[in-house]
Amino acid sequence: MLGDGSLERFRREGRIVVVGASLAGLRAAETLRDQGFAGSLTMIGAEPHEPYDRPPLSKQVLLGRASADRTALPRRRSVDANWRLGVPATGLDMAAKRVRLADGDEVPYDRLLISTGVRSRPWPHEDQAELDGVFVLRTRDDGAALARRLAEGPRRVLVIGAGFTGSEIASACCERGLAVTVAERGASPLVGALGGVVGAVAAELQREHGVDLRCGVMVTALEGDASGRVRAAQLSDGSTVEADVVIVSLGATRNTEWLAGSGLAAGPRGIACDAGCRAFDIRGIVTDDVYAAGDVARCPHPLFGYQFLSLEHWGNAVSQAGIAAHNMLSESTDRLPHMDVPAFWSAQFGVNIKSVGAPSLGTEILVAQGSLKEHRFVGVYGYQGRVIGAVAFDQARWLPFYQELIERTAPFPPPFPTVDRRSDGQRPVDADFPDPSVPTHGPTVTLSGYSPADRRMTFTPAH
Amino acid sequence: MTQSPLHRILDFANRADPYPVYEELRKTPVYHEDDGPYVISTYYEIRSLLHDPRISSDARNLSSATRDPLAGPDQEDMALPPSFLRLDPPEHDRLRRMTNRHFGPPHSPHRVDGMRAELHGIVSGLVDGIGDPGRIDLVEQFSYPFPVTVICRLLGVPREDEARFHTWADTIAASLDPDPDADPAERGRGAHDARTQLGMYLAGLIEERRRNPGDDMLSELATAKGPDGTMSTMELLSTAALLLIAGHETTVNLVTNGMLTLLRHPEVLQRLRADPRLAVPVVEELLRFEPPVQLLPQRTTLADVEVHGVNIPKGASLWLVLASGNRDPRRFGDPDRFDPDREDIQHLGFGSGIHSCFGAPLARLEAQLALSELARRLENPRLLEDPPPYRRNAVLRGPRHLHIACDGIRA
Ligand SMILES: Cc1cc2nc3c(=O)[nH]c(=O)nc-3n(C[C@H](O)[C@H](O)[C@H](O)COP(=O)(O)OP(=O)(O)OC[C@H]3O[C@@H](n4cnc5c(N)ncnc54)[C@H](O)[C@@H]3O)c2cc1C
Ligand code: HEM
Numbered sequence: 001m002l003g004d005g006s007l008e009r010f011r012r013e014g015r016i017v018v019v020g021a022s023l024a025g026l027r028a029a030e031t032l033r034d035q036g037f038a039g040s041l042t043m044i045g046a047e048p049h050e051p052y053d054r055p056p057l058s059k060q061v062l063l064g065r066a067s068a069d070r071t072a073l074p075r076r077r078s079v080d081a082n083w084r085l086g087v088p089a090t091g092l093d094m095a096a097k098r099v100r101l102a103d104g105d106e107v108p109y110d111r112l113l114i115s116t117g118v119r120s121r122p123w124p125h126e127d128q129a130e131l132d133g134v135f136v137l138r139t140r141d142d143g144a145a146l147a148r149r150l151a152e153g154p155r156r157v158l159v160i161g162a163g164f165t166g167s168e169i170a171s172a173c174c175e176r177g178l179a180v181t182v183a184e185r186g187a188s189p190l191v192g193a194l195g196g197v198v199g200a201v202a203a204e205l206q207r208e209h210g211v212d213l214r215c216g217v218m219v220t221a222l223e224g225d226a227s228g229r230v231r232a233a234q235l236s237d238g239s240t241v242e243a244d245v246v247i248v249s250l251g252a253t254r255n256t257e258w259l260a261g262s263g264l265a266a267g268p269r270g271i272a273c274d275a276g277c278r279a280f281d282i283r284g285i286v287t288d289d290v291y292a293a294g295d296v297a298r299c300p301h302p303l304f305g306y307q308f309l310s311l312e313h314w315g316n317a318v319s320q321a322g323i324a325a326h327n328m329l330s331e332s333t334d335r336l337p338h339m340d341v342p343a344f345w346s347a348q349f350g351v352n353i354k355s356v357g358a359p360s361l362g363t364e365i366l367v368a369q370g371s372l373k374e375h376r377f378v379g380v381y382g383y384q385g386r387v388i389g390a391v392a393f394d395q396a397r398w399l400p401f402y403q404e405l406i407e408r409t410a411p412f413p414p415p416f417p418t419v420d421r422r423s424d425g426q427r428p429v430d431a432d433f434p435d436p437s438v439p440t441h442g443p444t445v446t447l448s449g450y451s452p453a454d455r456r457m458t459f460t461p462a463h
Numbered sequence: 464m465t466q467s468p469l470h471r472i473l474d475f476a477n478r479a480d481p482y483p484v485y486e487e488l489r490k491t492p493v494y495h496e497d498d499g500p501y502v503i504s505t506y507y508e509i510r511s512l513l514h515d516p517r518i519s520s521d522a523r524n525l526s527s528a529t530r531d532p533l534a535g536p537d538q539e540d541m542a543l544p545p546s547f548l549r550l551d552p553p554e555h556d557r558l559r560r561m562t563n564r565h566f567g568p569p570h571s572p573h574r575v576d577g578m579r580a581e582l583h584g585i586v587s588g589l590v591d592g593i594g595d596p597g598r599i600d601l602v603e604q605f606s607y608p609f610p611v612t613v614i615c616r617l618l619g620v621p622r623e624d625e626a627r628f629h630t631w632a633d634t635i636a637a638s639l640d641p642d643p644d645a646d647p648a649e650r651g652r653g654a655h656d657a658r659t660q661l662g663m664y665l666a667g668l669i670e671e672r673r674r675n676p677g678d679d680m681l682s683e684l685a686t687a688k689g690p691d692g693t694m695s696t697m698e699l700l701s702t703a704a705l706l707l708i709a710g711h712e713t714t715v716n717l718v719t720n721g722m723l724t725l726l727r728h729p730e731v732l733q734r735l736r737a738d739p740r741l742a743v744p745v746v747e748e749l750l751r752f753e754p755p756v757q758l759l760p761q762r763t764t765l766a767d768v769e770v771h772g773v774n775i776p777k778g779a780s781l782w783l784v785l786a787s788g789n790r791d792p793r794r795f796g797d798p799d800r801f802d803p804d805r806e807d808i809q810h811l812g813f814g815s816g817i818h819s820c821f822g823a824p825l826a827r828l829e830a831q832l833a834l835s836e837l838a839r840r841l842e843n844p845r846l847l848e849d850p851p852p853y854r855r856n857a858v859l860r861g862p863r864h865l866h867i868a869c870d871g872i873r874a
Contacts, residue, residue, distance in 0.1 A: 369516055370553065378516075397817050400514040416766035418516035420552035 010110060011329055014039040017099055017107055018081075019089045020115035020255070021045030023053065024294030024317040024324075028113050029079040031325035041081040042107055044099065046116075048086035049140055055314060057143035058165050059347055062172035064151060068144035089116075092262040094281070094290065110289065111328050114259075114271060114279065115321065117295040118252035118312060123160075128222040133230035134246045137165060149245055150176060157181070158233050158243035160219050162189035164346045166249030167202065171348035174209045181212040181241050183219050183233070186434055193445075194355070194391055196432030197365050198379055201372050201393065205349040214239075222246055252312060254296050264290065265452045270298040270310050272452035275337035277324035280452035291328055293320035298448055302339055303388075303406065304358065307447045313344045341403050342445055345396075351375060354396040357389030357406040358445045365431040366413045367424040368402075370395055377424070378402065381431055382412030468494055469502065472758075472784075473857050479850035481757065481860070482799065485787035493773040500760070500780040501773075506791035506811070508770055509783045513816035517766045518781065520818055521551045524763040526778025543662065544697050546705035548818065549761065559821060561691050562702055565683040567824060574680070575824045578616065582829060585612050586836045596872055598847070601865040602719055605833070607633075610714035613829060614707050619679020620668065631661040636712050658704075665703050669696060710822045716755035716861030717826065718833045721746070723865055724753055725834065726846045728801055735838040742831035744803040749830070750789075750812030752801050757786040757860045759814065785811040786860075844869040 016032060018025045021043040029041055045051075052071040060066035084101065091100035098106045120136035123129035133154075135146045150157070150173065157173045159166045162184035173180040186192060188199030189206060206213045218236040225231045232242045259266040264287075265280040266272075271292040272280045277299065279290040294317035300306040323338040330336075345354045362381025370377035370393075378398050381389035386409045390402035405414065413428045468491075471477055471484045485504060488494060492505040503509050512518055522545075547558040564570045589605050599605075611632045615625045638654030669685050676682035684699055694702065725732040725745070735741045762781040767774055775781070788811045790798040795805070813820035820826065837844075844867050851862040 374553075376553075376556070397819075398514060398516055400511070401516060404511065416517055416768075419519055419765065420516070420556075 007329075007331060010039065011036060012038050014110040015042070015108060016040070016111050016113065016328065017042045017044065017109035018113045018115065019044045019099060020117055020294070020296070021047075021083070021085060022051050022115065022117055022294070023073065023314065024115035024117070024321040025113070026051040026073055026079070027076075027318050027321035028115065028293060028325040029081055030076045031322050032329065033077060033079050035326060035329050037329055039110075041079060042084060042109075043079075043081045044084045044087065044089050044101065044107065046086070046088035047139060047141075050083075050085070052140050054138070057140065058137055058168040059172065061143045061147050062150060062169060063175055064147060068140045068147060071140060071143075088258065090258050092259055092264065092290075094263055094287070097289065112290045113324055113328065114290065114292045115294045115296060115317075116255035116258070117317075118254050120248070121250045121253050123222065123248045123250075125221070128224070128230075129248070130228075131222060131224040131230040131246075132228050133244055134222060134248065136248050137169060138252070146245075146247065150178065154178060154243070154245040156241070156243040157245045157247065158183065158219075158241050159247045159249055160233075161249040161251070162186075162202075162206075162213070162215075163192060163249060163251060164190065164344075164348075166247070167206070168346060168348045169247050169249060170206060170211050171209070174211060174349070179212070180210075181214065181243065182206060183217055183235060183241070184213070184215045185218050187215055187432075189213070189215075191432075191434055192360065194359050194379075195362065195365060195381075196434075197372070197429060198359075198391060198393075199432070201375055201377075202348075205351060205375060209349050252295070254310075256296065269308075269446075269448050270296050272308060273297055273299050275300055275302070275306075275339070276327045276335045277320055277338060278327065282453050284452045291324040293317065293324040299338055300450075302337075303341065303409075304361070304447055307449055308452070309342075309358075310446045310448060311342050313342055313445075315343050316340065341406055343399075343403075344445075351393050352396060353391065353393055354399055355389060355391040356399050356403045357381070357387075358447075359389035359391050359431075360433065360445050361447065362388050362431045363433070364412065364428040366428040367422070368414065369398060369418055369420040369425070371422045371424050373424075380405075380412070380414060382428060385412055386410065387412045387414065467496055469496065469499055472502075475853075475855055478853040478855070478857065478860065481786065481857075482790055485784060485790060488784065488787060489791060492771045493775070495773070495775075500782045501770075501775050502782045502784060503770065504784045504787040504791075505771070506788040506794035509785065509788040509811060510815055512762070512768075512770065512781065512783060513811075513814060513818075515768065517764060517768050519551050519763045519765050520549055520555070520761060521545070522549060522761065522763070524765060524778065525780055526763075543701045543704065546701040548705055548709065552817065555817065557691050558694070558698060558702060559817075561687065561689060561694055562684065562706075563821070564687065564689055565680050566821070574617075575828060578613070578825070579828065579832075581616055582613060582832050583836075585609060585616075586832050587840075590836060590840050590872060593872055596842075596869045599867050599869070601722055601837075601867055602715065602862060603864070605837070606715045606718040606722075606865075609718065609833060610711050610829065611707075613714075613825070614710050617679070617825070618668075618681045618703060618706065619672070619677055624664070627664070628661075631657040631664075632707060632711055635661070635708065636715075661704065661707075662700055665700055666696065669699055669703075706822070709820075710826065712856075712859045712861070713755040714826055714829055716859060717746075717749060717830045719862050719865050720753035720755065721749050721830060721834045722837055722867070723846070723849075723851065723862065724749060724801055725838065726844060726867065727849070731801070731803060732838055732844075735835060739835040739839065741803065742835040743827075744805075744808075745834060746827055746830045747808050747810065748801060748803045748805060751795070751805075751808055751810035752789070754786050754789055754810070754812035755859060755861060756812070756814070758782050758784040758858055760858060785814065840873045841867075842870040842873060 051073045053073050061068050088102045089099050090102050098108050120138040156179040159170045159182045162182050167189050170180050170182050189202040191199040219233045221234040223232045254270045256266040265282050273292045274286050277291045278286045279292045295312045298308040298310040301309040319340045327335040343356045359381045362383050364382040366380045368378050368380045376394045378392045378395045387405040468488050488504040494502040547555045634657035672682040672685045676686050760782050764779045813823045847866040851865045854863045
């Protein structure tokens with residue numbers, strides 16, 4: 001759209017379609033209206049619910065402090081959209097500029113935003129996954145069903161996978177006074193996201209709160225009773241865990257199948273887009289009318305040499321949504337790049353964990369403040385002599401400082417003293433991440449090289 | 464001869480309106496002369512230093528070569544160990560955490576809100592007692608007694624002892640505000656005596672509460688056995704004294720500056736009278752526009768730190784001029800305008816980072832209740848003197864008196 005007034009016309013009477021009506025989709029719609037888009041806006045969502053917030057699902061909802069149907073996202077403004085909820089998109093025709101829906105409808109667009117996010121990776125054995133009492137946690141309905149079951153007071157809960165979500169679920173179960181076993185293939189909880197040094201602290205937290213934590217093991221099979229209820233799990237070390245609730249928390253898969261054959265550079269790692277959230281096609285040519293934002297997007301990031309970066313972070317979904325919406329309405333010279341430093345938080349076992357940057361890319365860690373033993377510290381991650389990430393356990397107020405170090409690509413280890421430097425923090429140690437060639441489901445930050453058309457499958461379910 | 468910026472901050476002649484001095488100062492975001500402190504005056508630089516772990520609040524890290532023009536009678540009694548305001552982690556975090564357990568969420572989410580009715584009672588009692596509406600000194604009759612009474616109730620000081628508490632607090636507060644005409648030695652002795660008596664009184668009260676705990680904060684602090692253990696009596700004394708001192712002059716000035724600003728902006732006062740909910744944004748904007756704590760003079764560098772291209776050496780003293788950062792045009796549009804309708808108001812009035820004001824929820828509530836009640840009940844209020852006379856103190860800045868008149872006091 002050149003300076004011929006066509007952008008103005010588009011802003012006045014164009015058609016924008018958003019596929020994926022959750023956090024990124026809603027925030028993008030709000031920004032579009034905020035920035036004066038007066039044309040027609042259609043929100044297509046696979047789930048029947050109005051946009052809601054997911055972080056409470058593994059926290060307040062499981063504790064019974066909030067009900068799953070009270071998680072609706074606060075609206076920043078009215079978006080005056082045509083909502084098509086409960087109808088997934090099933091295909092995209094980029095040439096005809098149409099989105100196909102499961103009910104057979106086709107919705108034409110001038111510009112399209114894709115924010116279809118991710119879904120939980122299911123238990124790989126379908127018959128076992130269908131046993132009563134086996135759950136995943138991604139949606140509001142998942143949260144409501146699981147909360148209901150936990151309220152019935154199961155004898156033992158088994159959580160498979162101790163990434164952030166699995167650990168939060170285990171924490172909520174403990175707080176409810178339920179017996180919990182956690183089975184994690186890695187050496188400790190959170191190891192994929194934060195490495196073994198910090199993982200060991202997470203393990204201590206779990207054990208101190210009474211979790212029966214089993215690391216370095218895999219669940220090999222789930223068993224049901226005659227009535228089809230789950231009753232036990234077999235572990236790779238030959239042991240059996242009797243549990244009447246099993247939560248499968250093995251990470252997520254990008255919702256991109258519906259784009260197969262569309263010609264868009266979309267695959268299991270997400271939709272490749274440029275720093276301004278414009279999607280690439282499979283030839284590596286950037287489109288001008290298809291955008292992506294949120295968990296489903298993979299964008300080049302200046303902090304990581306413009307390698308493509310995928311994030312499953314709430315804050316990232318919000319900021320990408322804002323950038324995508326702005327750019328959809330802008331002349332090419334007014335477009336903005338998405339450059340926010342990744343940031344993530346989690347609440348578990350009474351500790352507020354927060355990270356900035358990309359800890360999972362670090363090779364070394366320095367405990368710059370506080371102490372691992374007290375479970376209160378700031379850990380700084382180094383990669384090739386520069387600071388690349390930081391994590392805080394109950395010390396979040398310091399993180400803006402470390403974020404600045406990351407933005408400035410400051411040298412690692414940081415050469416200066418700080419308040420509260422202890423013996424832990426005298427020198428960096430190996431951050432102890434699992435071998436990167438062995439896939440884990442833990443990290444919420446992943447780099448996937450320079451190729452927009454990268455469609456390699458990296459996750460090989462080990463279960 | 465032109466004065467150095469440092470002298471102009473301290474110069475009493477600029478007390479009523481220090482903002483032009485700050486504006487000038489912001490042209491040199493990191494100002495330093497001779498062996499004085501490094502003065503930081505721009506928003507982003509101040510904020511990032513408040514989150515910088517190379518900056519200490521513990522005066523023991525100060526190199527002796529630095530001259531601090533604010534050094535004077537020490538503000539805390541040397542007989543008591545430093546309070547957490549002047550400690551670094553981990554001691555700071557431990558004491559603040561132990562105190563907060565009995566003050567705010569997650570363990571005591573109702574402490575402050577539970578005082579709402581009581582605060583309202585104190586405020587309306589003070590307004591009832593105003594007397595002659597033709598000449599009111601808002602400071603003496605209202606702003607001053609209010610926060611001391613609140614801290615007494617928070618700590619659980621028995622009603623019959625409140626009057627003594629007020630006397631000590633007044634003496635200590637006066638010592639924070641050196642009057643050049645008074646004999647410094649004598650003032651110092653008076654303040655020292657007041658601190659000693661206050662300390663002894665509190666020590667007695669703590670003993671009493673250990674034996675007969677009530678549901679007040681002091682009883683809880685004295686008897687708690689949390690994950691961090693129990694505070695020693697000395698720690699508890701410093702903490703109680705900190706709550707009193709940190710919550711006193713600051714709140715006085717917020718309420719007084721608040722009323723002064725409202726009287727200078729009658730349209731806002733009018734809106735507040737019509738809708739007491741406006742008190743929330745009014746108080747936030749006041750904390751930006753006329754912050755009671757103008758600058759933090761007590762930070763030290765643990766390492767060489769580069770700020771805005773200036774290398775500040777290890778052991779240097781920093782002044783973080785919060786009130787200047789709050790008027791930084793790079794952060795706030797039209798910064799010299801009092802505008803309670805601002806949407807984005809992350810002011811520095813309560814500081815930021817780990818030392819950010821512990822009492823903020825209480826301070827906010829106090830100021831909101833005070834200003835909305837004054838707006839509602841004073842009929843046609845007006846300033847009798849503008850600008851009012853100020854206290855000498857450049858750090859805890861506020862009027863010494865605020866003479867106003869009104870046509871009557873509504874019920
Ligand atoms: C239990 C849980 C706890 C979390 N806790 C935290 C936390 O503490 N901190 C943090 O930073 N992040 C957390 N997250 C991650 C955060 O919620 C996500 O980053 C965020 O939801 C991403 O938003 P999104 O809009 O990109 O994707 P999603 O929220 O996944 O939304 C995508 C939407 O698209 C819909 N959709 C999918 N396919 C189609 C289709 N073909 N047609 C139409 N619609 C489709 C989906 O149904 C879904 O509603 C948590 C996530 C979960 C599940
Ligand atoms: C309008 C009123 C107030 C203002 C403007 C104010 C301002 C501030 C500021 C700027 C700081 C930061 C000091 C620093 O960083 O060195 C601070 C700290 C503090 N304030 Fe307040 N304050 C107010 C009221 C109160 C009240 C009512 C209380 C007590 C109940 C209180 C208790 C404290 C304490 C204990 C600290 C030290 C916190 C720490 O070091 O962690 N304040 N205040």
